[in-house]
Amino acid sequence: MTEPAPAAGASSTGDAPPPVDENGVPLTKNALKKLQKDKEKAEKKAAAAAKELAIRQQKAAADAADVSKEDYGELPLIGSKDFKPTNTPRVDLSNIADFEDKEVTFRCWVENARVQSAKLAFLNLRQGLNTVQAVVAASEKLSKQMVKFSGSVSTESTIVVTGEIKRVKEQIKSASIKDFEVHIKRLFVEVKADSPMPLQVEDAERPLPSDGVGDEEEPQQTEAGARPLVSLNVRLNNRTLDLRAKINHSIFVIKSGVCALFQEFLSQKGFTLIHTPKILGAASEGGANVFELKYFDRPAYLAQSPQFYKQMLIASRFQKVMEIGPVFRAENSNTARHLTEFTGLDLEMEFQENYHEVMGVLEDLMLFIFKELKARYKKETDLVRSAYHVDEFKLPESGKVPRIPFTEGIKMLREAGEELGDYDDLSTPQEKHLGRLVLEKYGSDFYTLDQFPLAIRPAYTFPSPADPLLSNSYDMFMRGQEICSGAQRIHDAALLTKMMIAHDPPIDPMGAGTKDYVESFKYGCPPHGGGGFGLERIVQFWLGLPNIRMCSLFPRDPNRVVP
Template sequence: MAEPAAASSAGDAPEPPSKNALKKAQKEKEKAEKKAAAKARELADRQKKEAADGEDVSKDSYGELPLLDSKGSDSTSTSRVLLSTIAEHEDKEITFRCWVENARSQSAKLAFVNLRQEVDTVQAVIAASDKLSKQMVKFCGTVSTESTLVVTGLVKRVKEPIKSATVKDFELHILKLFVEVKAEVPLPLQVEDAERPMPEAGLGDEDEKPAEGDARPLVGLNTRLNNRTIDLRAKINQAIFGIKSGVYLLFLEFLSKKRFTHVQTPKILGAASEGGANVFEVNYFGKKAYLAQSPQFYKQMLIASRFQRVMEIGPVFRAENSNTARHLTEFTGLDMEMEIQEHYHEVMSVLEDLMLFIFNELNTRYKKETELVRSVYHIDEFKLPESGKVPRIPFVEGIKMLREAGEEVNDYDDMSTPQEKHLGRLVLEKYNSDFYVLDQFPLAIRPAYTMPSPHNPLLSNSYDMFMRGQEILSGAQRIHDAELLADQMRKHDPPIDPNGAGTKEYVDSFRYGCPPHGGGGFGLERIVQFWLGLPNIRMCSAFPRDPQRVTP
């Protein structure tokens, strides 16, 4: 009876899946298919992006150039422009050399680079597009500060003035950017720190901690001078040396029109040109020689040679152990010498008009540079007198003015630097002029070749010129009679032998007939320092020399 039951059980068909089970399976299948499709799309997008990145549509528009001429490359004859002329090229492509003031990436598709040429800066923009790759954007946004570039871009006017650049109304849309010379980082001195004023304490030699609320320290003079090639890149320093070059050229321009002949005299002498001990002695083939304290002897010898008017610009060496803010052991002298027709004040008049010409032209031709420097080192505008109205103050009157103001000074003593500055303030108050002349100095404090005054044997026909109460020129009528010159040299303190090596030829040159003459010598660096109100004269010498520094 049991067998039929067993046979019946074995022959039954399996039950079909329920409707719920079928729906669940269908959903799982669809979910798997969607996931697979998403992965496929992601892979395709990544492959497409990698393909696009691999192509880099801008690959020929950026990068690092080989060392100039190291590959024997030919000139492209591409015209280069000056950044200062950018306004003339609105909506045009320009190419120019510059360097990176700073670079920053805003995003993967946008970067900004501030570019500089001389004292001019412009904001440059680079944005990714179908024609400009993100790789190029990334490269431009990470170029190291101070790297030298060759850039091509489109000049576009902006709606709002750009505060971070000197070019306010235009920006550059970069099309090509090549690194010509890459700057190493980190820099030993940040150029932006060299744009700031020096510490006020002392001579500004040491770095100074930042003021409260300011993250950056004030960089001292020694740090700047030790890294001078970086320091000189600061816009303020470029402006200082633009003005210095201007004074040099204006000096030549004015005197050339006055028929002065530009001469060059020796700087290795057989005798000290000013007398005294403040000379650098050199070994000249086993003999003693000296670096020139001035071109004085030779200027006068040229007048004796029938040159009516001469001028010279050249180095001057003074072995003075003066570690002050206005002294250098090597500076640039602006010298002139001329015949006198009737009175030595003729020379003073030429010198006064020369300086008024220089000052007025600095106010016009070099206005931008002057304003840039004075925006950092704040000083009152230089007060100028009119031509023919430069205050000429007899030395004895200057002494009287100081006494009346409370200074203790004797009639025939030389003034100290603080007394000179005090007198400058008194003159400004009385005459409304930052430029003036002191005349008729005591004979005892002038060089031996100075003509004594015919009115007072203790005084001389000599003069100094001052800017803001500080000396910029020393000058005088010179002795043009050989016997009087020899006598004055013997009486000088210390005495000078008129028959000594290097002086005999000088004295003898007046034995053959020499007209009355006079002149003066300026310190170029002092003119620049006092015009701009700079705290230290070393700022006006590219690579200054003082008792402590002979490098770099």
């Protein structure tokens, strides 16, 4: 008897029929492969979900067992929630010795954080110019989770720390506070810093590779294994980060100190603090090197100096005036000691018999500033000079500042091999050379050069009675570089008019920028003189810095007007 043939689509071996789609049509090989892949994906997804759930459960269990869960973490932005005072006093690390074996709370930021092991992390914390080592160690009261969190806080994050101050057996080399460390009990991040940063603050602590005048935009690599030297341009382009460096903080603490000392000394001498206009309706002092700006519907100019106004105030019966303010010079000078905007320390005063009375006040002023910088700002000075090595600034005694006639300075330079005429202006290299000669001969880094040639001074400078080609004018120098220019001023309208017309180039005494100035002397003005210091130069030469831009928070030069 013959067996019936198998039905269409049925297996002759008794296997299960092949898979079909919803319409009963057998699936193709490609469709079968896709079906298999989808199945595998679903299985992997389910496995991953199960793993993630297990991790969450494990973390939840760990969190539940975290004895420090209330003692660390990231805080909401201050101001974003209702304020609830903690009444916890905050301390200053500069007084850390007062808190030995005591628990303190303080705000700081992270210079460095690292996990040493699952139970130990170290942080370098900074507050102002002070740095301290902090330890986070796991114990029955401090969890491994807190150790891990603390050691992973990003550099430059702002944190609030509570910890116990402990004296160490061996001095800590990596922090400015050598004899104490903080044993952290609580740590909260107030503001988290993004990473990576365009400039590492620790790179800004290293000295510049050069004077920084060039156009380098990339870090300059040093020898193998060493960190790169970051150029000044890179630092200035990221100035907010650059200014965080302890060296930069010290520079500007000292700069602030020079201003305070300037006012302190002159106030005791009876000087009145003034504030003169910086927007002028017409270019003054000959009109050269001024910045023009649009002032409503007409042009105006930024002041080159407060000179005219200082003198007009002397004519107004103010006997002694001083000012600290911005000065604008449109000079295309791309050197290490020039800025287009700098801070001027200016003074003007009536004198009794001779303009050397003014020189004496200026010299004693600078001696006071130098001596008080050494006394009051030694910490900051030493910190900067530890990177920018410079010889100690040598000072003369009061009344013994070397006053060198210009003709004698020319003679000293000639004897040392320089070639220059009797009435030639000194170049920067010649000024530095003279500074070395003066230091060798007189033992002083600070000196005055007196009786400059009339032709190289402003038109309002009083001519010298000793030589019609010289003038009653002077410059003051630090380490052979000019910091101050001053003179006896012409206080007679007729003589001033004559000298302005004879000046090269001539100046119109009845011009828009000079008429009021000249006429102020028609009604009687006492003999007077003064000087103007460049604040940034004083700081630069005191500290031995290679570039004046380091002494301006946000410097302006021919190529830079941002940030």
